[in-house]
Amino acid sequence: MITYAFPGQGSQFVGMGEELFDLFPDIVEKADAILGYSIRSLCLEDQLNVLGNTQFTQPALFVVNALTYLKEIRAGNNEPDYVLGHSLGEYNALFAAGVFDFETGLKLVKLRGQLMSKVQGGAMAAVLNFPEDKIEQMLEQEGVSDRVSIANYNTPSQIVIAGPIIEINNLKEKMEAAGAKYSILKVSGAFHSRHMKAIQSQFADYIQNMEFREPKIPIISNYTAREYEPGNIQELLLEQLVKPVKWTESIRYLMGKGNMEFKQIGPGFVIKRLIEAIQKNSEPLIVHNFKSNLGIEAFRKEFFTYCNYVVGGMGNGISSEQLVTKLGESKIIGFLGTYGRDIEKVERELSKIKMKLSSFQTVGMNLVYNMSEPEKMRDYFELLYKYDLKLIEISSYLNITPNVVEYRLKGLSKTSDNAIHTKHHIFVKVSRIEVAELFMSPPPEKLIQKLLEENRITKEEAELGRNISVCSCLCIESGKDMDIGMGQLLIESMKKRRDLVREKYKITNQIYIGLAGGIGTPVMAANAFELGAEYITTGSINQCTVEAGTSEKVKNILSEINLFDTTYVPSKILFEWGGKCSVVKKGTFFPYRANKLYELYSQFDNLSEIDEDTKNQLERKYFNKSFLEICSEIYKTQGNAEELLKDRNTMISVFKWYFDYAVMEAIKGNSESQTSFLIYSTPAMGSFNEWVKGSEWEDWRNRHVDEIAMKIMSEAEEIIKNKYRAADV
Incomplete structure (x- = not known):
């Protein structure tokens, strides 16, 4: 297999593309018309000395990269098995994969370069021979982690940081004293960081209505270090502006595909050398593409997850940043535990999770109701909005509160086919039917009116909110803080009650019924699904994993x-x-x-x-x-x-x-x-310990929260299949 890799900013030089322009005169003419200047003159002469300026660099590189690719294909070479590009180069990967034509790509890159060049006051620095964890630790120690962040993971020993000029300059002495080599880059802004947020919305306005074709060649995203998926092209291009380039992980991921050859398509040797350094110093990243068919498919589609399995939030930092990130990487729903924690610590962890994950779609926050501190509860809900968290898990709620209703209703809208689009989803844990019915019903009218009067929701959100349930998912919790009941015996009763409530209030959304409590092995998981659970939630078994935040x-x-x-x-x-x-x-x-x-x-x-x-x-x-x-x-x-x-x-x-x-x-x-x-x-x-006795998982140091989820679900599925096979004999 072969991967074509396209270079980004930093690979440009005067004279690049000299052998290409005469080969593709029609394309060069189109480029000149779009740009309003001669691309040949810019690349070969640069009389105004602007090739190094972002708004000129990016279009120039896009054109030269594209012509280099077309030359490869014209020479009779087969299309590559995979494509990727570093930063700007990703647009060439999209072009090569047929997502858009040359003209569309160049227009996108032209605007991108113009917008990025306008963001002033930022800087970037390459940090060499200094591990990622030490960089993050130093940023925390210096109190700049909210302003300076990692922008490029170029190789295991070359990481680029971005932030305000003054902070980047001040860090030089500290980093070098700690043993790093530190080189401030000649760039005009803090690219691939939160400082590009100012232009993200402008770029979004331009691309949101554009129609992109599905890739004919798999493209590896800078943002996710994984393949583009159907329908997420706009999202990934927007996130690429403000999130780090995961180049090392991307190359390791491709190395994990087997016998992979890499070829740089574009000027210079920067990308070639980065790839060689990664191959020399890193192991291939083997990713198991796990998917489970247990539970109803609608759950997986609605929550963008691979399985009907949820890792419930554990308080006091046990459901840690590392635990939630690990689950998010495998597209398994997990909730950050907030109970017993300072809100400042929770926010720092959310910030780190958002920087590391390509998508927050399977990440949520757990909230345990605290009637004695209503203001603190309000602060946590503000965090949900700030970090655009679409999932929340709540427990110990005996009544519906204004904060819960506001979160559920915010962002409600009508789709083109007149359905209600729900932005926020609430997972609630209950052990009593009367409490469950409150959450399966629409929000109380008096709370809707209160929120309207306080301008916390719009009239449209209020109107639409009368036709949806408070919760999206209701988990029957067996043996926790409330009644120690037999949760499994409640499933059918709860599902019948759900159907009655939906019919009574004309509720349009689906309400998924899950089960928690006592699920620690594939057998128990299989039993839960056979009894009618539409998803399961695990808890204490995840506390004994590498990622759990305990001693x-x-x-x-x-x-x-x-x-x-x-x-x-x-x-x-x-x-x-x-x-x-x-x-x-x-x-x-x-x-x-x-x-x-x-x-x-x-x-x-x-x-x-x-x-x-x-x-x-x-x-x-x-x-x-x-x-x-x-x-x-x-x-x-x-x-x-x-x-x-x-x-x-x-x-x-x-x-x-x-x-x-x-x-x-x-x-x-x-x-x-x-x-x-x-x-x-x-x-x-x-029961989990008994199940893994004699295996490598007997030692908790080999237990990883995502692997446990996959193993439980895959073996549970096999148990059910075998049972039906036996019945057919």
Whole structure:
């Protein structure tokens, strides 16, 4: 196989294309007419010394690259198996693949160059012999990660960063002191970064109504490092402006296709040398194109995913940036956990995910309802809008809130065939039918009116919102903070209720019914689908993966538990109401201690009533702090906090403080506090460990969250197929 690779800006030189212009006079004439100047004179003479200016460089390179390609084909060479191009060169790849003709491509490139040349104040620098993670770490340390970012992953040892001129200049000394070679590039702007956002909308206005043909040759996108897919050409060209060029990953991906030859098509040797460096220093990237047929196909189409499998959000950073990114790369739905986290940290992680992923279509954020902090909940919803997240997973909601309705209704519009287009999708976890019915119904009219009065939605959004359900997906949750029910027995009942609600309110959208709780093996997944689940959600098994944001000590414990090493304890979220949740009991005293705290809560009205011996036990063995110290920490009080100890709410707050303390000690892996470790998990973790016993996955260091999803779904599908084969015999 052979791949043609087209160079981008930086490969131009005076004299390029000299042997080409006479071969294709008709095309040269068309180029001159579109550009308004002689392309031959620009490339061969450059009398005005403008070839290095972006608005001239890009059209010149596009023309020379295109003529070079046409010469290859005219010489009798077969079309390549794959095409790709570096930055501007990607437009030549699209031309070669038949997506558009020469004239259309040149007009696009002409506008692109003009727009990019107008963005002032930016700069770029090549960082050599300094790994990607160290670059990102330094940008964080210097406090510039919100302004400076990686723009090109050229080779494993050559990475280009982009940002404001002053920041790029200031980083030179710091980077060199850390051992990097640092070279500021001669460019006019911070290309392939957030600083190009200003021109993205203008470019979008130009291309949004253009009709592109489907590629006749597979094209590798700079943005995704994967093939273009049907219908996403406009999106990828727009994202390419503001996202990094994943050149290294693109070449590794093509190397993973087998015996691949690369040929540079265009002037100079830059691309040839980059490819050679990648081949020499990188392993091929083998990607398994996984797709599952379990569950209904409409779910996969609506959410742009390969399978009806969702990884639920886990709080306190356990559903980490790395975990969600890994899932996104494999087009599996995953939710970033926000519970127990500062909103600033959540935003930093969202920013990193957006930079790394080609699409946010399978990425969402998990929100656990917090009635005591409504403003904080509002801030999280603002993040959803800021980062254009189209999916949200909510739990512990017993009622519909204005924030939920606003998110669901924002962006509603009518399609050309008069259907309702929904921009935002809500995945809700429930364990009670009466709560489920609230979310399967349209938003309450009083909330729609409230949002209208506050100008938070438009009249059109309000009108359309009366014909859609609050949620798109409803997951029956078995054995979590609420009722410990048999979720699987509720599926048919829930589906019947759904159909009645849809008919009653004339709801136009689909509502998918899923199942969570106890799913840790292919057998359990197969059972869920056979019982009628339209998708499944997994939880605790993903906590014991390389990507999960918790300590090695916790992962070691989780990888060794069996079916009987978990138990139910009072839930922090629903502590006052006697809610329960499932936790690990092996290697920790937390279950005993949590139950003890609930007994004390039931027995006494406040902390001051607790006898001295019990108080000493709590302060010395459980909390490692006095009641007063904890009160000062919670309420930020100065001096004496004795009066607080007589308040029942203080007792609740102190006991809940212990839950937070126990979780964080586990996440940090503090051995001295292991007796207090709070590790949320279910018997699914034990069944998973039993399933993988004797395989490489027995060691959690080999467990990757996306591979687990693929393995569970593929084996579950095989289990069901075998069952039907046996029945046919």
